[in-house]
Amino acid sequence: MRILVAGRQGQVAQALLRRFAGHEVVALEPPELDLTEDSSVARAMRAAAPELVVNAAAYTAVDRAEDQEALAFAVNRDGAARLAAAAAAIGAPFVHFSTDYVFDGRKGAPYLETDAPSPLGVYGRSKAEGEGAVLAANPRSVVLRTAWVCSADGANFVKTMLRLAAEREELRVVADQHGAPTFAADLAEAVAAMAPRLLAAPAGDAAFGLFHLTGAPHTTWHGFTAEILDQAAQRGHKRPRLAAIATTDYPTRAARPADGRLDCSHIRRVHGIQPADWRRSLALCLDALVGPAGENGL
């Protein structure tokens, strides 16, 4: 399979490169591929001549986006749509990622794909508008809405917590924001599972459209941290105390949804894909970041 991935050093791009090793995969980010430039997208598409295009590129700095609205929209809405349209022009299906941050978190139950977005910040708004723009630009698109993405690559919550655990005697983490961690490797696995059907299916097929996919089970950032600290300690990492705090005790520039849990039953019905247990995926991630359990002097 010939695949063009937008993004290269990012978490999902790296996981795709690993999962599709053995296929012809070209993964590009600026300066080789800039989603905000027509000519750059056209050139990359011509050179790669892909059968499948995956957009793993995005503006993902949630707080910084509040002050860089134009750039966030240029990448997450317009850039995504530009790439989707270029894929459509050569008859290639398109896979794109979106976020739980398109929701305000006030539903009080896991969100369905049919629930209307109502983002609290610029990042969420740019991603929400990106979803619609992508589906309009290429009807053979899959938009995978996911959440709390982590991996051994790039910047993410697991790596932040490991760093803070090494530096501090106590971590203070919000216990009133609900969701589910998702490991990039599990997203890459889902793309691999869907890909053959996407290549063959015509526009209008149920294979395309918007799907929720996160890890399971649901937790909070505090619950996620407790598991990170437990599993890291099993690998000999220093274990600080962990305090449960409220969102009001951890002010951030952008508001986060208090409950962004995503119902993942639609992708199971259509594509047979089940949420992965993030605790197991976390173990694999920590094997890479810290080392296997039972070593490091334990």
Ligand SMILES: NC(=O)C1=CN([C@@H]2O[C@H](COP(=O)(O)OP(=O)(O)OC[C@H]3O[C@@H](n4cnc5c(N)ncnc54)[C@H](OP(=O)(O)O)[C@@H]3O)[C@@H](O)[C@H]2O)C=CC1
């Ligand atoms: N991270 C998360 O927690 C979540 C992510 N998602 C979504 O999943 C997808 C993948 O996220 P993730 O892998 O974590 O993202 P990362 O932030 O790890 O990587 C994003 C990549 O996009 C690249 N990029 C930024 N701007 C452009 C541009 N103009 N043209 C081309 N490439 C660009 C970045 O390059 P550079 O570093 O040079 O800017 C980087 O390589 C995104 O759509 C994101 O919105 C959804 C839910 C949660």
Ligand SMILES: Cc1cn([C@H]2C[C@H](O)[C@@H](COP(=O)(O)OP(=O)(O)O[C@H]3O[C@@H](C)C(=O)[C@@H](O)[C@H]3O)O2)c(=O)[nH]c1=O
């Ligand atoms: C570092 C830290 C964070 N927190 C809180 C802040 C925030 O409410 C929550 C999450 O932390 P972060 O700001 O690192 O995560 P954040 O950047 O909000 O992560 C989001 O990224 C984007 C790209 C997405 O699409 C989302 O799904 C989500 O993964 O944890 C603490 O309570 N204590 C801490 O020490």
Ligand SMILES: [Mg+2]
């Ligand atoms: Mg962040």
